[in-house]
Amino acid sequence: MKQPVTLNINGHIREVWTSIHKTLLEVLREDLGLTGTKHGCELGECGACTVLIDGNPILSCLVIPVELLGKEIITVEGIAPNGRPHELQTAFAELGAAQCGYCTPGMLISATALLMANPRPDDPAIREALAGNLCRCTGYSKIIEAVELAAERMSEVRNPS
């Protein structure tokens, strides 16, 4: 059965006519064309589908849109709303933290949530924040380095010397 659902996605109010049993992941990818959010299992195991909901990293394969009325949803397409890439995105690209790139959107979302809560995380804090995101390419080292680099650059912007 389909019904209209109103969602706040990447700063825009979007009305979608969709099946009520569909997950947020499916609505994003199939109904809204936001294919930046990926899926590796659709069972809440891999972290590839992570999105921000009111600033918290949430697995979009485990929530249904009717639960999200009035909440702010941010996907990888929305973490840099002014058209310039987020420092995390630039750092991931520069350091080779995205190899195949498939886990990257989920990693970036988890890292964005981390830096919002903790602007200068140390290594254990980064590991804690990204522990739910699997990556099979990088061995995680470059991902940790990229988060550290982005945090450093963002703090320089906040506190110019």
Place this chain on the structure above:
Amino acid sequence: MTDHGELNLVGKSWTKIDSMSKVVGDTLYADDMHLPQMLYCKILRSTQPHARIKKVNLEPARNFPGVIAAISGEDVPMKFGILPVSQDEEALCVDRVRMVGDPIAAVAALDEATAEAALEEIIVEYEPLPTIMSIDEALSHDEVQIHEYADLGNIHKLVSLEFGSIEQGFAEADHIREDIFYYEGNTHLPMEQHAAVAQYSAEGRLTLWSSTQTPHYVHRALAKVLELPPSHIRVIAAPVGGGFGGKSDPFSHEVVACKLAMMTGRPAKITLTREEVFYTHRGRHPVLMWIKTGMKKDGSITGMHFRSFLDGGAYGSYGVASTYYTGALQTLTYPIANYKFEGARVFTNKPPCGPKRGHATPQPRFALEVQLDKFAEDLDLDPAELRLRHLVPAHSKTVNHLSVTTMGLGDCIQKVVDASGFSERRGKLPPGKGLGISGSSYLTGAGLPIYWNKMPHSGVQIKVDRGGAVTVFCGSTDIGQGSNSMLAAIVAEELGLSLDRVIVVTADTDLTPVDLGSYSSRVTLMTGKAAISATEPIRNMILSAAAEELDVSPGRLAMSENRVFSVDNPTHELSFEEAAQLAEATYGTLGAVGSYTPPRRGGRFKGAGVGPSPAYSYSACVAEVTCDLETGQFTVDKLWLAHDVGKAINPMLVIGQLEGSVYMGLGEATMEEQVFRRGLHKIPSMLDYKSPTIFETPEIESYLVETNDPEGPYGAKEAGQGPLLPVPPAVANAVYNATGVRVDELPISPEKVLKGLHDLARGKPGRVGPTEFPTIEYPEPVQVEPPEELVAE
């Protein structure tokens, strides 16, 4: 290149050309594609591990509202497979299923949920057959053959090779050891589930977008199975969300999407669920190994006899090559004077094994390097010293006729020994802490193609635009390792361009010359060499036209920074586009091709096709572990890895390959395993199939060793697979050093360590691992004389 022959891009760590698209979420993977009128396909899979199919009734599915088409085996009966010698797969099983998860029927519907619901309506009647789930069962039950074409009973492939005289080798030894090892099977677990989209045009042309590492081989398989002329089929590799060897076969779901698109005239998409990815598999073979080695007191190896049993699963896949690979590369590291290899791959009713990163060489490397550790202890030698004293010389031939060019293993071992303090710290660490070491070697591209032909392995075509952009066309497939970026950088380097001037078009059988694909660590060397050769005519035409305009001899011109200039007066210059336009006016449209075929090397005996490569990479690893001697729990605290890459075209990307390989090797060493029970895969999910998270992945300290190999572009060798190989044995050797427990069976779990600790406490040997090795009758070995120019120590 600059006028001084200095390199602008090669050797530097620039950003990959497609990275930004990946991080902003723009990259379109196969499942991200949507075409107008597109249908969604689903495959019904066998619930039986081994059975005859008595009946498949598709009618209820066909009548299901929203279903457009339904097919079963008889609609696509032609068999296929990656190797010409094992064409044993059916897109949908015709009369027999050989594993749980085998494809039986497929539907195309208006949406995925409808397709899934319609599958439930299909009626399948099975007649169960005896099930074979292990090497032992395969060897003891030949009353029912999983495949009738097997060499013997359920032995798919049986090989026996002897180089020199193993008998004489053992006669010359001062010390002989026999050991048995087991390496459990595991899977690639790419983050992206395989997906494919097929489109059949009104003109009768078929296009397939697929997450594949080998579009050329998929092209060939589709032509065969669909009985279409290859000229009417276009295969495009979509960006691949992780491969590691798991997307190198032609797959049933690709055939199914194509067939349903052809039948309906509408685009058809299929995306495997994670559970289906576990059935598609082609992962690491479980291998049981017996290794008997003779050594002199100084540690030189007089003879090695190696036997392997590979648990191949239900289909051939790359298995014949895998069988040979379990015996091919042992000889590349430390000279082996006489060598005998006997290998057997068996069929079982489990998902088919194939090529996973390192393709059937991590298992024998594990056995060899752990046994060397035992030898070092027996002979009271330092394990690093033992290896360093006996290295295969550069520019030599091994006993099994492999030609070694550059050989940096000594430097690799020295690097990790120095960095980890291996020699000083080992033996002086507190109880429960330990260090282990291992070396290894891997090929830089298979010397022979998968199907016999004399054509190039890689082709590159270049087109120059009047605006100063250069487009490079090549069949090679970027699976995240950065091969497109490597291709762009080499062309930019040769033509003196900035990276943003080069446009790369790859992995499209309509548009790009054939490259065999992303497997066997072949792309940088083979595509790189083809690219260099394709730039030569372009460079010559541009230099010649510019020379006339500038009134300078072509030999006194250089190309760099998007311009052509006199080396004697660098301000006397043309922009690249000006020079390209002059060249076009003189020579006509600017285009060129280049190709690469590996040198014909290796012996001339049956089985000599597996092992030869233009060049071999070398790696060494030291692992440090901490074990809880009460519980057996252990952590890998740090890994040091040095890799002889020949020359790093982009050191950052090479380090990325090293770190990723080390991580994957660590997973195989400590936790990853396929588990089956009563014909069922017990853990076909990412939650139950344990792989290292960011918590279990320790600091990895990487070192690059550059030996500048004459065979590689700018001296480059491979980096994507080799660095995995030394990790499992280094971890196993470290666990022994920490605990006194020898776990001769991967993965090393805390339970196995604890069992060893208990045995030690009761005065028994603290060894955990297989104790029995099946005896079978091997054929008379193919006897091969060692090469005459073998450099002996």
